[in-house]
Amino acid sequence: MERNLHKQLGNMKKSLFDQGYLDEQFIQLEELQDEANPNFVEEVVTLYYRDSARLIQNIEQTLENNPLDFAKLDNYMHQFKGSSCSIGAKKLKNECTQFREHCKTGNGDGCKRTFQQLKKEYAALKKKLEHYFQVP
Amino acid sequence: MGSDCSSIGAEELHVLAVDDSLVDRKVIERLLKISSCKVTAVESGRMALQYLGLDGEKSSVGFDELKVNLIMTDYSMPGMTGYELLKKIKSSSKLRQIPVVIMSSENILARIDRCLEEGAEDFLVKPVKLSDVKRLRDVILRGDENDEKKGSQKRKLNDLLPTSSLACDLTSLKSASAASQQARLKRPRL
Numbered sequence: 001m002e003r004n005l006h007k008q009l010g011n012m013k014k015s016l017f018d019q020g021y022l023d024e025q026f027i028q029l030e031e032l033q034d035e036a037n038p039n040f041v042e043e044v045v046t047l048y049y050r051d052s053a054r055l056i057q058n059i060e061q062t063l064e065n066n067p068l069d070f071a072k073l074d075n076y077m078h079q080f081k082g083s084s085c086s087i088g089a090k091k092l093k094n095e096c097t098q099f100r101e102h103c104k105t106g107n108g109d110g111c112k113r114t115f116q117q118l119k120k121e122y123a124a125l126k127k128k129l130e131h132y133f134q135v136p
Numbered sequence: 137m138g139s140d141c142s143s144i145g146a147e148e149l150h151v152l153a154v155d156d157s158l159v160d161r162k163v164i165e166r167l168l169k170i171s172s173c174k175v176t177a178v179e180s181g182r183m184a185l186q187y188l189g190l191d192g193e194k195s196s197v198g199f200d201e202l203k204v205n206l207i208m209t210d211y212s213m214p215g216m217t218g219y220e221l222l223k224k225i226k227s228s229s230k231l232r233q234i235p236v237v238i239m240s241s242e243n244i245l246a247r248i249d250r251c252l253e254e255g256a257e258d259f260l261v262k263p264v265k266l267s268d269v270k271r272l273r274d275v276i277l278r279g280d281e282n283d284e285k286k287g288s289q290k291r292k293l294n295d296l297l298p299t300s301s302l303a304c305d306l307t308s309l310k311s312a313s314a315a316s317q318q319a320r321l322k323r324p325r326l
Contacts, residue, residue, distance in 0.1 A: 025263050032166050032266065044162055051158045078212065082241050083159040086263050 009135045016132065021125055026088030042133045048087050049126055055080045056119065063112055073111060074103040091121045149276055150174040150202075154184045154209035154221065155239070160262070164208065164239075167269045176204075181216030181224075184209065190228055204234055206257075206276050211240035211247065219251060226255040235276055239264055 081096035102110035
């Protein structure tokens, strides 16, 4: 039975990596887990989603302004990118970079488009990780 | 181990980590704890200075008890940047000897140069790895060990003077030449 669960976990992890959702940093975090701290990665990810929800909301609100405050948007995205990077969220990291590029060129539409994509990835990763952590 | 009470006991560094990101603070804390370091994590440069006793307010605990062996700070923080924190620490006679490491998600050469010029011990690109922390720890511990050795060597030399042969020779040479000079001056010119 346990072998099956192990396999399931292994497959899930592999697909997360193959599909580019996660990168090496996630593995680094897993290596920080031990018997005394067996849920470290889950704790960090939970903290990430809780903390970044606020940022996502701020960005959403700021994108509704007219004209757009690109400096503010860039600042929020810099923070969001940082945390995403820290948990190994590869796709999200790339979306953040794209968003910041649009900020630099003052491309409001580009920002909005990228942000929609980013929100999708953000939600998708959350689901996948929730599933991943559920396997004992 | 030396009996000097300021030496690091049992290879345990006390690290002050400064980062405005909650997630990054959690990660750096774990990295440091795994590397057998004591950690105090704060969210801003101002809080770091307060903790170090450099923010006007006198901390209730004596400085030695809070003794920080290493400061690791994020570069981009609202209010006071890591660079500004670095400058403040390096311009304090009380704190300048504490090594400061800057962490940044942005690998900008000019930024790195600026920080190193200002006296940063190292510049780490985020995300910080366990190998980075372990390497730092070893460097700091070795550095402290070297300071210990230098300190004790100095003490030994002071104890040995004037019986240490080299010092003796120099002293005698010095006094000999001074004496001969004086003698020349004193001899009346006939």
